Amino acid sequence: MKTKAVINLPRPHNCILAGIGVLIGAIIALGNIPSIRITFAFLAAALVSGAGNAVNDYADRELDAINNPDRPIPSGKIKPRTALLTSGTLFALGIISAALIGRISCLLLASINSGLLAYYAASLKRKGLIGNLTISYLVGSNFLFGGLAVGGxxxxxxxxxxxxxxxxxxxxxxxxxxxxxxxxxxxxxxxxxxxxxxxxxxxxxxxxxxxxxxxxxxxxxxxxxxxxxxxxxxxxxxxxxxxxxxxxxxxxxxxxxxxxxxxxxxxxxxxxxxxxxx
CATH class of the missing domain: 1.20.120.1780 (UbiA prenyltransferase)
Structure with a gap:
């Protein structure tokens, strides 16, 4: 197992973009720069997004062996079990971060989205339109999460x-x-x-x-x-x-x-x- 491969598995740039989406949602909802507590919302979105990317790679490991052999799992840099463990850890940390925001709505949304991301990777992504709509909801809810974090x-x-x-x-x-x-x-x-x-x-x-x-x-x-x-x-x-x-x-x-x-x-x-x- 290579440390760099484990770090890249959640796709850090996508995680940061998810966090930025939450920040933008918070600024728009509040009409101003939010307090430092928004950091927990940023972390929650970034960690849950990273978990979704990791579990997606786990679910696609056989297909990636054909289409994307350089990905961490098919290339042998990471074992499937490690990817699954990484995903579970990030999901847990993301939900904990959502709880630290201090709003039950944020905790519920982070929990629901975590479950959806796991289910999407396991099944929904191969189900056509329902998979498309799941991703659409998740993108939209990212901004909503930022608004809920500041009460807007x-x-x-x-x-x-x-x-x-x-x-x-x-x-x-x-x-x-x-x-x-x-x-x-x-x-x-x-x-x-x-x-x-x-x-x-x-x-x-x-x-x-x-x-x-x-x-x-x-x-x-x-x-x-x-x-x-x-x-x-x-x-x-x-x-x-x-x-x-x-x-x-x-x-x-x-x-x-x-x-x-x-x-x-x-x-x-x-x-x-x-x-x-x-």
């Missing part, structure tokens, strides 16, 4: 819903892009079962729902006109992605559409920060 919900709840629906759209587009690999692995992805065009159409529907939610913070008087102007750039990027994937579902087009969605989601997040700060 309304504004960050809208952001969480937008993130969830747009992620659902992007997950379907990524499934179209990966359709050949999924066919070899025996996955039950939505594009494999129902075709690329129907998958693209459903991705667009989810995206339209996310876009339809964008005016709510303005209409509810939470944010001002600058938010509306900023979020327009996000809507434009989503529109580009929808046009690309609607026109053709080739690997090249789905890759471009996925990138456009990623940019759009980043711009949407920036719009919320603009609305909060300005």
């Amino acid at each position: 919900f309304r504004t960050v709840g809208i952001l969480g819903a937008m993130a969830a629906f747009s992620t659902a759209g992007r997950e379907l587009i990524k499934d179209i892009e990966d359709i050949r690999g999924d066919k070899k692995s025996g996955s039950e992805s939505f594009p494999l079962k129902y075709g690329r065009k129907k998958a693209a159409a459903l991705a667009i529907i989810f995206t339209v729902i996310a876009i339809a939610l964008t005016p709510l913070p303005y209409w509810l008087g939470i944010f001002g006109e600058l938010y509306f102007l900023a979020v327009a750039t996000s809507i434009a990027a989503f529109a580009v992605g929808m046009i690309i994937v609607g026109k053709s579902q080739s690997k090249e087009n789905t890759s471009k559409a996925s990138l456009s969605y990623k940019i759009a989601m980043g711009l949407g997040l920036m719009a919320f920060l603009v609305g909060t700060i300005v």
Whole structure:
């Protein structure tokens, strides 16, 4: 066993991004810089995310031996038992960190998400649309967790819903892009079962729902006109992605559409920060 491999197993950069998502959710919900207690929320999100990555590698160890032989388990750097132990330890530490926030809602959410991540790795990720929706919920709940940590919900709840629906759209587009690999692995992805065009159409529907939610913070008087102007750039990027994937579902087009969605989601997040700060 190599120490570096154990450290890399939870994918530290993804863990940090999960923690940053919580911080952003807290800032938006509070409208200000949160207290030092938010550190526990950051740690909880980062640790639970790392645990999910570790248990995912454990569940995919046989498939990775074919498709990703350089991963820690198939390369022999880590034993499967070590990966499972690492995951369990991180889940436990993440839930303890959530308890230290001092809000029962945070403890419950961290516990529920930990269970979902484990179940996703074991089963849901190969169940097509339900797996996509699970990931979408987990992404959206990350911002919600930050809001709950500081006692806010309304504004960050809208952001969480937008993130969830747009992620659902992007997950379907990524499934179209990966359709050949999924066919070899025996996955039950939505594009494999129902075709690329129907998958693209459903991705667009989810995206339209996310876009339809964008005016709510303005209409509810939470944010001002600058938010509306900023979020327009996000809507434009989503529109580009929808046009690309609607026109053709080739690997090249789905890759471009996925990138456009990623940019759009980043711009949407920036719009919320603009609305909060300005």
